[in-house]
Amino acid sequence: MDRDLKKEIGVGIFFLLLAIAYMAGASKISTFTPFGNRGLDSRSVPELLGILTIILSVTYIIQICLKSRKLKKIQKEREINSSEVCDWEEDICVEPPKGTFVSRIENVISVRLLISLIYLAIYTALYQPLGFILSSIFFLIAESFILTNKGERKKWAVFIILFSVGASILIYFVFTKYLTLILPSGILG
């Protein structure tokens, strides 16, 4: 099956599983009908959403499977009609060269993106205990470095550090003193 079609089936399966889990959760919602059951209770709409999502996702999966079958049929017909033995299929069958561990990860998700996600999670976790200023300084420095192209990191290093410290302190004071928002002060008290 075509890779794109496999991806689409994956989308359908994801929504199907989500809907099943959602329905399981919806069945545990307590209902409250003090004026008699004249319409819907708090469980009805979630159940309706779950059922509709199951119907839609199953329809989607069937639609993609049918499309895949039709495509295969058309391709077979073309193979028979073609005077040349199609060598394009062989091209597809060639295994991609195996690269380094990092390059294999890169095929699935960009390393920069993965590290950015991890940094974001660490930033969120440290926001309260370390406080806004310190956690933001670390996040700005770390994230700016990972986003800078490797060859240019040295050139930007001093600017990034000074900018991160300056921006974090400035933002903290502007928001807490002038815009009267409360931001965590953390270990700096």
Next chain:
Amino acid sequence: MFHMLATGFASVFTDPTCITMVFLGVVVGIIFGALPGLTTVAGLSMFLPVTYVMASHIGLAMLTAIYIGGISGGLISAILLNMPGTPASIATTFEGAPMARKGEAGKALGIAVFASLIGTLTGVAVMIFASPLLAKLTLKFGPWEYFSVTFFALTLIASLTEKSVIKGLLSAMFGMMIATVGLSPTDGTPRFTFGSLQMSSGFHLLVVLVGLYAIREVLLAASEKEQPVKVLDYKMKGLGFGRRDLKGNWFNLIRSSLLGLGIGVLPGIGGSTSNIIAYSVAKNSSKHPEKYGTGIPDGLIASESSNNSSIGGAMIPLLTLGIPGDGATAILLGGFMLHGMQPGPLLFQQNGPVVYSIFAAMALGTIFMAVLMWGGMRMFVKILKVPNHILIPLIVVLCSIGAYALSSRVFDMWGLLLFGFIGLMMSRFGIPAPPFILGFILEGSLELNLRRGLEYSNGNWLDVFTHPISAMFLILTLLSLIMTIFNNYKAAKKDLAQGV
């Protein structure tokens, strides 16, 4: 209405703080619009926390100014970098970049700014006069009417944004599922809270929006390698163009502005779609379609006037029904709610002075946009050279402040990360985000009105068809679904014939 409008204009034009904030908003918007990879939504998300403590009319005036600046700013990079600054200026690159390569960059910029000015003014003018009238009409709506309008909006967006209507509907369902987390409307029963107190308030609209749009945008930009920016040189004297350059294009300008306005009114899609449609219409109805793509002002005018008039168009359903016209207006909806206002029919009655001062601020913002872009182009071009590795982390920090400051809890920051990740996965798997957002926003109103309607009619579902407006919208929903399924079927057959 005219009295209220005059009061609104007076309150904005006599308030130096408001004028300054509108000016600043336009500057910020143009910068975000011009920077490729960052959109108006990121700019709005970043500056949202700044408006938390402002008076509501000033805060919302600033946000609408960012919106106007953002949609217009995209033309700078579209012409000088051949990269659309925002999806709203994709079609601007088709003619703007070839004009710049021919040495006519100044003329292209001048014409594009003029088209943006006319487009925005058209949209804002129609919004000012149509919104109060529509709000009066929607005041008569009961629960069934609300239910059917909301249902129509949801199915329309699901069918408009994605090739496959089922995928669009699945995205809308996903958004609605997320919206059911928290206390249920009318009876306050906890749903999907897993016994957590923090979950009982559900996910805040802004957390979902900023996560799904801004954080996803930032993560996508982070996954791409930074490329050095090569800005084409330009010379712009005065307005950059003469009367002769607009010859034969006045009808195109008006038609594209009206087209953009109409597309903007449709829920969930705005300037990002209207610019491409207006360009295609201009090309198909042109006497010289073969010249399109070679660098002629016609296409530029169509794209820039339509995307800007979508601003006013997208504001109309937001103000009158609480249904956002696009991603930026969804953030504006959050802004309204933060300032204690609920967009919808009652908005004009309960917060009339604020709404009319926003109208005035939008008119002022439009003028500022044109003046700033004609007069300060060199400054904005310089900002194009600011590297993404400095901007992106800063946007994250400011968006996090916005999420944290909502209720002073880190839980909302985790929500930001969660929805950023969901947004990223959705774009990886080609699941459209607008239906999700609209589903999330409208679930509460849909459920509330459905339950109310059924309570009023003693559980009789057929009662919905006895109300003419609701029956009409349900028929429209059915027709739009049938049409989309038919078009999908035709497209799929064509694809199969081509072996795609």
